[in-house]
Amino acid sequence: MPKEVVDKAVEKAKIGFKKWKSYTPYQRSEILKKAAELLRKNKEKIAKLLVLEVNKTYQEALAEVERAIQTILLSSEETKRLFGEEVIFEAAPKVKNKKGYYTRVPVGIIGAITPFNFPINLTMHKVAPGLGAGNAIIVKPSENTSLAPLEVVKLFHEAGVPSETLQVVTGLGGVTGKALVENKDVKMITFTGSVQTGEIIIKTGGLKKYTMELGSNAALYIDEDQEDRLREIAKKAKIGAFALAGQVCISIQRIFVHEKLYEKFLDEFLSEVKNINLGDPRKLETDMGPVINKEAADRILDWINQDISKGAKLLLGGRRAKYEEVGLKKDEVKLENLVKEIDKEFYIYHPCFVVPTVLTNVKDDSNLMTKELFGPGVFVNKVKDINEAIEKINLSPYGLQAGIYTNNLKHAFKFAQEVECGGIMINEIPTFRVDLMPYGGVKNSGIGREGPRYAMEEMTEIKLICFDLN
Template structure:
């Protein structure tokens, strides 16, 4: 019997709204319907934006203590309903139940961090007398909210990525309109429930469910929206940037993350870390390890260890405690990954593991000797495929790691501090993980990339700064 989750409504300016036109939500593992949400319209978005004008003023006037209390209560709500949130994430998306529990815990932590950072959103004094002729001036700056933030999120982290938009947005005193992924809207609706329960004033938050083609442009192009925070693909990000007009943009646009394994590395650590980094969430993670450059002196040894670890990855039912990797988000994406692998093999790549598809499930797959111009080398695969490359030295590894139009994070395995520092300086990415894979992040660190990987930085403290602006206050002192 199919499992159906509560749903059917969206949050429009603090009010729960039902509509006759519904979008059905399916479990990608078996195509069972698990719920539905309203198909939002252009008119719904306009209403949300209109209400958000009042919401932005309400949010800006909340005291720091009020913002902190709301955020803390929302985090408490998530923790009190952890299993419900985790089950929702697992059923509507690709994550296993264990991965979903981890995401739920992280989402609560993200919102709790937002509460803590709200108290630290301060300014500082400015010495105007540093410039000749200004000894009679003094002043300071403080930060004020951007206003209305439109946040567009993907399917792969349907709870925590939204927490990274709502939490900092409210901490900074903004109104927030969320447009979640059509494939995974139920987690977003549940998060809205947490904020309503926490006492967030009406009009401050809307969660508009619907198809991007119906509601995306009106949200992006509205002159009343002051900032767009988008997480998703580079192609979509470029389209948004062209349509958005003169407003703030924060974009995390994915990656094609490399890892480097040197001859002095702990090979067991490197193999375990990169297998985990490649196949967690079925590779549908912007930080997933996609390319591994191994120095020739340890290439064969590393490959043997890596392939042994790949064999230990357990695929199957997402709700099983024993499962390590579930399906892709839908069969269409699994077919695309399958096609990219076949294209690489036809061009001369060697298949070392995997390569088989069953519906939306695709086996953990490893390739070597992949031509440098293959799609799976140059683009983000966003699936459970990793590529092994034999390189002569660190210089070659860094050069090849940089040779794509992405730069989110990278990993390097080495016991040589000089090599680690060299890589951290020369890898053209937003983050370098030493003796860890690219798939490492805590929600408090600055997170973002260069090149096609995006604009700006997330991470709670840094997002709050992106979602606020400086205002200078200068006094000219007058003798009485």
């Protein structure tokens, strides 16, 4: 959408903000609850859209819709708990008979720029708390996945949210997104995406509020006392690395294993990864579908090959899947819909299917160590102890979540204190997330926190009221 259309949406949002401010917290909470009920009634329809747009498996799509429902319900509950606090002015010297408090007030119009990988739940993490706090929201979904968010916003309107209060503008980030960000009447931008785009948004938007979830290359450390749990850890690590073809902000990209357990864990992990069933994401038996598009597959494989050229050892994958490997025949796929220029190799290999990839001996300056692959690739490196593991984990410019498996309480505390991340998972993979927890990172992983309660704090301003009773 061009700038003029976005600017009109902002003008409508001004009207929507005034309308929505007049609703009580109870009324807003009830409307959010109704929106969750409507989403539940339309769960299968929205899930099928996710499969078609995102290439999620049907089970992954259903799970996302269920999480989105919970995110809306959590926001409905938190709408009634957006408290202020008494301020004790008389705790200052020479102050008497002054009483007061602060309250939280909505920011105003919020621009929500959302990614392709979780187009419903990550949109709800911006929309539902924002509405609960009394704001007007303009959603700019990923140009790759706009249909599902458009359908869900219709359900919010049906539930009772004024059409001016919640709107969607679609288009490219450099056009539609830019127009939304630079509009002075948009008081806050909440964004999930890349570091590079996040930096552009802040430079373009100037002085306004921001929350940003900018990705990660999540790490897992397996301590020397975990021999009895290696199979269990390998099973969970497989899910953490290859769910949604690795296109998750907290996908496991880096695994560090104590040298005593390295060989045994590697055997267990490779055995698990080899059993991943690639295929049509519409089929229930499929474990992993394709990545979002050919360009993403090109980049993923290019980065992996660069790391191999630096000395990393390829153990599995590192290539596209053949049609027969994913249960497709060449004549079932219209290649012209998938690639701009037909390449001979794509008559053999599917342009968007990357085989689950495992490397080892990955170097400190490699892509997988320092960048976010956002694809089905992970490395397993050995380390001599927890100190080396922490040192290697902290080499990353990101700091979203990390995990450790250990029975040693001192090691668990050391890991929690010294690893530079917003979330530390003890005896759990770093891909663990529930939607009520504070979620966000340090370093290049972002600004602020999501999770309905914490997002509402980000999406409000503190207003102080003081009474002089002298």
